[in-house]
Amino acid sequence: MHNVWLIAKREYIERIRARSFMVMTVLIPTLMGGLLWGVGMTTGKSRTNVNIAIVTQDSQFGLDLQEELATHKHPQIGAKVISPPEAVTRAELEAEMNHKGLDGYLWVTPPAPGHASPTFEWKPKSKNYLNTQNELGESIRTVLTKEGLAKSGLGSADVNLLMQPIDLDATDASKKDAASAAQASAFGLFFIMYFVIVFYGMNVARSIIEEKTSRIFEVLLATIKPEEMMAGKVLGVGAVGLTQVAIWLVAAAALSVPGLISLGSDISFNLPASLMIYFVVFFLLGYILYSGLAAALGAMTSSEQELQQMNIFLMLPLIACSGVVYNVISDPDGMIAKVFSFIPFCAPLIMYVRIAMHRPPWWEIALSLTGLVVTVLAILWIAARIYRVGVLMYGKKPNLPELIRWLRYS
Amino acid sequence: MPIVELHQVRKAYDTKIAVHGLSLKIEPGTMFGLLGPNGSGKTSSIRMMIGITVPDSGSVTLFGQPFERKNLTRVGYLPEERGLYKKMNVLDQLVFLGQLHGLDAETAKKRSLIWCERMDISEAIPKKTEELSKGMQQKIQFIASLLHEPELIIMDEPFSGLDPVNATLLQDTLVDLRREGKAVLFSTHRMDQVEKLCDEIALIANGQLLLSGSMREVKSTYPRNRIQIVFEGSDGFLKHPAIAEAKNYSGQAEIKLAAAADLAGAANAVLAEALTMARISRFEVVEPTLEEIFIERVTAQSPAPVNGVLTHA
Numbered sequence: 277m278h279n280v281w282l283i284a285k286r287e288y289i290e291r292i293r294a295r296s297f298m299v300m301t302v303l304i305p306t307l308m309g310g311l312l313w314g315v316g317m318t319t320g321k322s323r324t325n326v327n328i329a330i331v332t333q334d335s336q337f338g339l340d341l342q343e344e345l346a347t348h349k350h351p352q353i354g355a356k357v358i359s360p361p362e363a364v365t366r367a368e369l370e371a372e373m374n375h376k377g378l379d380g381y382l383w384v385t386p387p388a389p390g391h392a393s394p395t396f397e398w399k400p401k402s403k404n405y406l407n408t409q410n411e412l413g414e415s416i417r418t419v420l421t422k423e424g425l426a427k428s429g430l431g432s433a434d435v436n437l438l439m440q441p442i443d444l445d446a447t448d449a450s451k452k453d454a455a456s457a458a459q460a461s462a463f464g465l466f467f468i469m470y471f472v473i474v475f476y477g478m479n480v481a482r483s484i485i486e487e488k489t490s491r492i493f494e495v496l497l498a499t500i501k502p503e504e505m506m507a508g509k510v511l512g513v514g515a516v517g518l519t520q521v522a523i524w525l526v527a528a529a530a531l532s533v534p535g536l537i538s539l540g541s542d543i544s545f546n547l548p549a550s551l552m553i554y555f556v557v558f559f560l561l562g563y564i565l566y567s568g569l570a571a572a573l574g575a576m577t578s579s580e581q582e583l584q585q586m587n588i589f590l591m592l593p594l595i596a597c598s599g600v601v602y603n604v605i606s607d608p609d610g611m612i613a614k615v616f617s618f619i620p621f622c623a624p625l626i627m628y629v630r631i632a633m634h635r636p637p638w639w640e641i642a643l644s645l646t647g648l649v650v651t652v653l654a655i656l657w658i659a660a661r662i663y664r665v666g667v668l669m670y671g672k673k674p675n676l677p678e679l680i681r682w683l684r685y686s
Numbered sequence: 687m688p689i690v691e692l693h694q695v696r697k698a699y700d701t702k703i704a705v706h707g708l709s710l711k712i713e714p715g716t717m718f719g720l721l722g723p724n725g726s727g728k729t730s731s732i733r734m735m736i737g738i739t740v741p742d743s744g745s746v747t748l749f750g751q752p753f754e755r756k757n758l759t760r761v762g763y764l765p766e767e768r769g770l771y772k773k774m775n776v777l778d779q780l781v782f783l784g785q786l787h788g789l790d791a792e793t794a795k796k797r798s799l800i801w802c803e804r805m806d807i808s809e810a811i812p813k814k815t816e817e818l819s820k821g822m823q824q825k826i827q828f829i830a831s832l833l834h835e836p837e838l839i840i841m842d843e844p845f846s847g848l849d850p851v852n853a854t855l856l857q858d859t860l861v862d863l864r865r866e867g868k869a870v871l872f873s874t875h876r877m878d879q880v881e882k883l884c885d886e887i888a889l890i891a892n893g894q895l896l897l898s899g900s901m902r903e904v905k906s907t908y909p910r911n912r913i914q915i916v917f918e919g920s921d922g923f924l925k926h927p928a929i930a931e932a933k934n935y936s937g938q939a940e941i942k943l944a945a946a947a948d949l950a951g952a953a954n955a956v957l958a959e960a961l962t963m964a965r966i967s968r969f970e971v972v973e974p975t976l977e978e979i980f981i982e983r984v985t986a987q988s989p990a991p992v993n994g995v996l997t998h999a
Contacts, residue, residue: 279786286782290774491769495830497738498763499786501755 279500283508284515287483291516301520305527326353326408327377329369332384334394335359337419341382344415353411355382373401380405382412393420459605462632466601468521469559469625474594476517477566480510481583481590484574484667493667502664510567517563554631557645562624565652566590572659575666593621601629608633617644620651687750688713689838689869690735695744697730697893704730706893707744712871712886714837717864719884720873721976723984727893728873729766732840736761749837759788762836766843766873768827772816776802779815780830787834794833801829805855821848828856832863839863841872845879857883877977887976889983896983901976910973911949913941913956919964926959928952942974 291297332338338357345353358365361383372378380400387394396416398409418439425435487493496505573586597616604613608630617627617640627644630636688711697705705727712718722728733739734746737753746753749760771779777798784794802808805825810818815826824847832839839860845853861883864870874880880887881901888898897904916938924932930944946952953971960966974982 282782282785290771294773487769487771490772491765491767492771493769494738494765494767495763495769495783495827496786498736498761498765499758 279504280508280511283496283500283505284512287509287512288515291479291513292519297516297520301523305524326379326405328353328355328379328408328412329358329372329381330355330384331358331361331365331369331381332394333360333386334384337384337423340419340422341415344419345411348411348415353408373399380408459633462605462629463601465555465632466625466629468524469555469562469628470594470598472517472521472559473562473566473624474591476513476563477570477590478587479516480513480567481570481574482580483509483513484571484663485577485580485583488574488578488667497667502667503660505667506568506571506660506663510564510571514560514563514567521559551632554628558624558628558648561645561648561652565621565624565648565655566594568652568655568659572655572662572666575659575663593619594625597622597625600626604629605633609636614640618647620647623648688747689749690871691747692731692735693745693747695731695734695741695746697727697734697739697741704893705734705741708890708893708895709744710888710895710898712838712869714869715864715867716869716885717860717883718869718871719880719887720871720890721875721877721880721887721980722873722890723875726891728890729842730893731890732763732842732871732873736763736840759834760837762787762831762834762839764828764831764841764844766846768824770815770823770827770830773814775812775814776818776826777811780826780833783830784833787836789834797833798829801832804859805829821852824848825852825856828859837868839868839870841870843874844872845874845876877975877980881976889980891984891987894987896987897979904979905973905976908974908979909945909949910971911943911945912972912974912978913939913943913953914968914970914972915939915941915960915966916968917960917964917966922963923956923960926956928955 330338330341335357338359342355342357345355358369366383369378369381373380378401380398383397383399385395385397398412400408422435422439425438426432430438487496493505569590573583573590577583577586600612600616603610604616604626607613613626613630616622617630617636619626623644627636627641631641690710690712692708692710695705695708696703708727708731720728720731730739734741735748736758737746737755748754748757751757771782774782777795780798780802781791781794784798785791789797799808799811802811805828807822807825810822810826815823818826828841828844831841841860844856844860848856857879860870860872864885884901886898886900887904889896918937921934921939924934924939924941928943928946929941931942933940941956943949943952943956950971957966957969960969
């Protein structure tokens with residue numbers, strides 16, 4: 277056990293220290309975060325307080341619009357009314373926009389003779405005020421409607437009554453929201469699991485090949501058993517994967533705390549504890565299954581190129597999983613979902629998604645887990661044997677009868 | 687009590703028999719040379735001694751007990767195929783390998799530093815292994831196999847690829863270790879080193895033991911039928927009937943006398959003939975060198991083609 281620990285520790289420390297780990301850990305969330313932030317910037321979602329000026333001849337219209345804008349929250353628009361404008365007003369506003377906190381101004385030109393409504397000119401500081409522009413347009417329409425209604429003889433109380441927002445029964449809609457959030461988080465975790473299993477499973481194979489080509493195996497095998505080596509390697513590399521996922525999840529949680537960093541206000545990250553436990557269990561089993569396979573592949577081949585050719589065996593079930601995952605999410609109790617969640621090579625991903633979407637009966641979970649555990653044990657047994665013979669074998673790739681003979685070597 | 691004893695050990699890989707009923711014994715405080723042509727089963731035999739592979743039949747005894755993995759911490763092994771973690775820093779690497787051999791980190795570190803100094807590579811300590819020259823890496827690995835102060839030191843081709851200065855440094859270190867009572871086994875096909883260093887030898891070819899025993903025993907079984915002569919003048923005397931075979935390297939000849947009851951007389955006759963036609967500056971009657979014995983024994987055995995699948999030596 278001590279040797280397994282030593283191997284795992286070395287593997288872990290060397291990998292964590294490697295520059296590529298840092299790059300991966302930082303780069304991937306940065307890219308994703310950057311993407312979200314970029315989207316937020318262009319849609320103007322991130323702005324919460326906007327200051328504008330309303331320039332109009334009609335001071336009553338200005339005040340009405342100001343009042344209307346004040347009722348809006350996304351973004352909160354504070355407006356000052358300049359009425360009537362003077363010759364220098366436009367220049368002053370431009371200067372204010374450049375140097376002070378003014379985000380834009382609305383210039384209302386009275387209707388030309390023969391036209392019913394005035395023209396509105398909206399000049400924002402930059403292009404990133406799409407939301408403000410939408411709110412502004414809506415508010416202007418509301419104010420104009422109210423004015424029109426008042427002109428046609430309705431009392432202001434009646435007008436306000438007419439313009440009252442309608443109460444929609446929104447419970448169904450919010451249920452749908454919750455469902456799509458569950459979908460999103462099931463998706464997100466599916467891909468994290470998928471990515472880590474593929475990436476770190478491949479890492480196990482690659483590191484075995486590296487040790488094979490650098491011939492360090494013989495030194496190690498002179499003191500420790502091949503089984504210990506394989507176990508140490510799988511555990512060490514797996515721990516690196518877990519560390520990375522943990523860093524990401526903690527970062528995601530931190531980002532979604534409102535107010536800490538404003539960009540994440542729409543991305544909520546909440547995962548029930550039971551789902552978290554299922555995630556960890558399926559993740560670990562899936563990882564061990566695939567890294568055991570990868571270890572056997574690594575031991576059988578002796579160069580990276582050969583490994584690439586064998587990769588397909590590793591990737592095939594995973595690709596199948598990502599092919600059906602949409603189907604499983606939309607119909608978690610359908611035939612496809614059921615079949616795939618009982619295939620041990622797909623169970624870690626598909627069963628987890630089913631549990632996340634809509635908890636299946638306990639016996640289905642138990643059956644899937646049992647099949648998975650049995651398969652993991654079988655794979656580890658086979659992999660250890662292939663490993664034991666394969667790591668000292670250089671050159672020619674073994675064929676199937678040879679592999680079977682390897683399994684019989686003690 | 688012998689440190690290692692192989693008894694009728696046999697190992698076959700798929701179609702090829704790598705080792706054929708090999709028996710040998712290594713006592714403490716001896717320098718043991720395991721000789722053999724490429725693909726003769728040297729590495730396979732060594733691997734079975736330290737449990738990397740298990741013999742199909744026969745027994746391996748380490749330190750007087752049947753093979754047990756826990757005894758492996760008393761063995762230091764330098765494989766023929768050198769290997770270190772390329773990206774790892776030298777000291778970390780040595781400490782890691784020391785720990786695998788049962789040392790604690792502290793001791794492993796202390797001994798690594800002492801050994802690096804002794805091997806004259808202290809400047810390599812902070813570097814990554816891949817930055818070092820091949821010879822330096824070899825020295826690092828040499829150190830790694832000795833950190834845990836093993837009682838049995840097994841080195842597969844320890845001097846290959848080293849320059850004379852470093853080869854001598856390693857040789858001297860091995861001699862020191864032998865003097866401390868350790869058993870040292872090394873395989874090689876450099877006969878001059880074996881002749882200089884080894885107390886005992888075993889010669890194997892095609893997985894079979896051809897010859898074994900102490901250096902003196904082995905040599906004394908061969909008659910003193912070689913003459914080395916340095917001369918100026920005609921080389922006509924090389925055609926003397928007592929000579930079975932002669933090689934003339936421009937003024938330096940190596941002569942093998944034909945089998946005869948009186949070899950000394952035959953040598954004298956050759957010398958007398960040589961003196962009539964050349965000036966002799968050196969004339970020496972010697973026993974065959976180990977190299978000659980090696981070549982003679984190996985070629986005498988059926989020169990079956992050797993195709994190594996798993997066996998590198």
